[in-house]
């Protein structure tokens with residue numbers, strides 16, 4: 001990370017005197033412009049979730065963390081570990097750029113999204129989340145927003161943890177962190193399992209009547225070394241393996257060819273060097289990621305005809321530079337990515353390879369004391385469709401002390417997925433060499449301020465997404481466009497010992513051709529979190545209202561549109577420090593045992609209890 005002090009002192013002049021979102025004004029973020037800066041110098045709506053916050057919510061999955069954030073809507077085909085789509089501000093799941101420590105998470109699927117739902121909660125030390133386009137900084141994929149999951153902790157403590165819960169839930173985790181002179185070494189492991197419940201109770205196939213459990217094993221190791229005052233480096237490796245049971249839905253034509261189990265392996269190796277002196281800083285990061293996903297019939301096992309295997313390797317190098325200039329800074333860099341995918345069935349093996357290079361330039365400057373201006377531009381070169389440019393600009397004006405108005409415009413794009421572009425014989429999908437990237441334009445206007453104890457922000461935005469890629473039985477085509485309008489209000493307030501965090505969001509995502517609302521997104525959502533301490537007992541109550549949404553009933557022919565009802569959900573979490581090292585935690589999720597669906601025909605968990613303890617040393 002870029003040295004704190006030099007940058008902070010330069011940017012503190014531009015820092016807005018109110019404090020945006022739920023982070024403290026001096027919270028440093030790295031995701032907005034790829035260098036460290038105080039969160040209140042970022043003009044786009046930004047949220048930071050710390051490990052402490054995740055422990056307070058007692059979130060067991062990455063989705064349980066994300067659902068609490070403004071602008072996020074999630075549909076999931078069942079409970080823990082099941083396939084899920086995360087829609088930011090009403091955009092599609094593939095329009096979110098998912099980063100792990102600043103490195104893009106591979107997109108192995110035909111649907112061109114990263115498997116965010118497979119990422120174990122144990123790896124998350126922090127999440128930085130930006131709403132709105134960021135392609136002008138990151139390139140492909142950052143249309144709806146960016147979710148950067150950070151695995152490295154600044155803490156130097158070790159911890160062991162164990163927990164149990166209803167529906168056969170168990171978790172065990174341990175982290176050892178030790179400083180050896182200028183080196184900090186971390187080794188961690190986690191195991192999580194649940195017997196869960198039957199995700200498709202309406203299936204007409206007997207074999208689907210079982211419970212659809214989930215199991216995860218995670219390993220993490222890292223070395224961080226300080227070479228001198230201005231140079232530090234790191235080496236990090238982590239891996240996880242997930243096993244997920246799911247359902248076919250109806251009696252299959254051939255059980256061997258009807259997968260109902262997924263075995264997923266992921267490993268990631270990252271290394272980097274950072275230099276920072278006076279007003280200049282630079283970082284070089286290299287990453288190698290590898291994943292394997294088997295889908296197979298649980299009746300026949302993984303080594304039988306009918307198993308599909310998707311293997312993906314991604315190599316990535318990033319070189320970024322930042323220079324403090326006047327009351328602001330300029331950054332420039334280059335990144336290179338190579339994606340290799342092999343999708344195998346018993347009959348076929350489709351192999352794909354693609355190299356992408358991107359060059360970016362971003363600048364931020366304070367002018368006239370109260371105005372901050374920002375601009376970024378980026379060109380990406382793709383082997384298939386050539387160069388693609390994106391840009392964005394934003395202005396912030398602190399018109400009265402403690403109140404800031406922001407206005408921004410940005411373009412974004414998403415390169416077609418490898419299988420979309422080059423076809424997939426195993427699914428009978430032809431290649432479409434003319435496939436173009438999906439493109440977006442977004443306007444956003446916001447006002448934020450601190451009024452008494454309340455720190456609030458209201459934003460309204462309008463997206464236009466063109467060249468949307470859709471599919472039929474033969475292939476993928478750029479056929480659609482969508483318009484999404486939205487309004488969101490976020491506020492944080494402390495009343496005595498109680499902290500409140502409230503989000504109100506309204507979105508109207510529409511298919512331009514049919515003028516129909518996009519599926520699986522709720523128009524209205526309320527997210528309210530209250531927390532506090534009573535005589536050392538920490539408590540947290542979460543309320544979430546998810547408005548009605550539309551989905552498809554695939555069980556009829558032709559399939560038909562169905563409405564999923566709105567739902568109010570309450571969660572209650574408490575924690576108690578028995579000693580300064582030992583904390584016990586308890587949680588009831590879905591307190592009133594509400595039945596609801598976020599994907600038609602797929603059940604959700606109902607009320608769940610968990611009890612856990614952690615010991616820090």
Ligand code: B12
Pocket residue numbers: 075077078081082083084085092093108109110111115244245246247248249259262295296308310427471519520554599600
């Ligand atoms: C349409 C569909 C497909 C289409 C996707 C077309 C595309 N986008 O390119 C096709 C036929 C290609 C497909 C493939 C697979 N699918 Co599929 N698919 C569905 C289905 C019926 C509807 C999804 C949808 O349209 N949602 C509506 C839109 C508005 O929401 P969305 O968030 O944009 O939906 C996107 C994602 O669901 C994504 N998607 C679809 N399937 C899969 C599978 C995975 C693992 C991922 C990450 C994403 C994904 O594509 C959708 C459209 O872009 C769902 C069942 C359901 N009722 O939801 C199963 C479902 C999501 N698929 C499933 C599976 C297992 C697969 C396969 C792994 C099957 C296999 N053995 O190969 C493959 C994955 C292939 C690959 N390498 O990517 C399972 C996931 C189960 C789980 N818990 O993990 C589901 C839930 C069906 C089931 N058996 O219960 N699928």
